[in-house]
Amino acid sequence: MLFRSPVDDIKPVRLSVTRSTSSEASIRVYLDPKRPGKVKPQIFIMQLRKIGGRWLVAAWVPYNAIAIPRGTSS
Numbered sequence: 865m866l867f868r869s870p871v872d873d874i875k876p877v878r879l880s881v882t883r884s885t886s887s888e889a890s891i892r893v894y895l896d897p898k899r900p901g902k903v904k905p906q907i908f909i910m911q912l913r914k915i916g917g918r919w920l921v922a923a924w925v926p927y928n929a930i931a932i933p934r935g936t937s938s
Contacts, residue, residue, distance in 0.1 A: 887914045892927065 878894040889912045897903040911923040 882909070888912065888922075889919070 875896045875898055878896070880892045880894075881889060882892050883890040891910045891912065893908045893910055895906045895908070897905065907927040909923070909925045909927050910921060911925075912919045913922045914920075
């Protein structure tokens, strides 16, 4: 039996820098499945910090935009 990694089912990863300074960066990471339905597309925010001359991952957080239903009031 051949083992298939979930990574085998993902298209090449797309990245976009959302914020950066000389010591910190936030990057939006888009993971898109090759076959729709099996795995849903997902977006993550990766936060990096430069420590001792190396960039280290400080956070890896799922990005969810929650839709606000129409007709709601605060």
